[in-house]
Amino acid sequence: MKSETTSRDNGIRTMETHVTTSPIPSGEGTRTQPLPRTIEAITAALGEEKRQAFHAALWRAPLGPELDDVMNLWWMEAMFDAVPGRERRLTRTVAGRDLVRLPDLFVGDHR
Numbered sequence: 001m002k003s004e005t006t007s008r009d010n011g012i013r014t015m016e017t018h019v020t021t022s023p024i025p026s027g028e029g030t031r032t033q034p035l036p037r038t039i040e041a042i043t044a045a046l047g048e049e050k051r052q053a054f055h056a057a058l059w060r061a062p063l064g065p066e067l068d069d070v071m072n073l074w075w076m077e078a079m080f081d082a083v084p085g086r087e088r089r090l091t092r093t094v095a096g097r098d099l100v101r102l103p104d105l106f107v108g109d110h111r
Contacts, residue, residue: 035082037075045078 035041039058043051054074061067080086092098 035075035079037071039071042071042074042078045082046074047081050074050077050081 035045042054046054054070054077057070057074058067061070083089
């Protein structure tokens with residue numbers, strides 16, 4: 001789920017994205033908690049080596065689209081790392097095993 005807001009005070013656009021990560025127990029079964037798209041959340045989710053690379057990229061990126069790209073890249077990296085077995089999944093995908101066909105995105109003859 002994505003939501004985009006603009007601050008009335010300074011016109012800065014922010015985007016908050018919630019993607020489910022590790023399951024947490026609840027009275028209604030298993031729920032997942034979101035990994036916010038923030039520097040703090042991404043930093044906490046990354047291992048030491050990736051965390052250092054993330055911070056270095058943050059320091060180099062100018063404010064604007066470049067900084068957004070850094071946040072997007074490392075947020076996705078943190079999300080991929082949040083689910084155990086990343087290397088196994090990647091190896092199996094590259095080998096073409098356990099692939100799932102995605103539904104057709106086009107309807108009718110609009111291809």
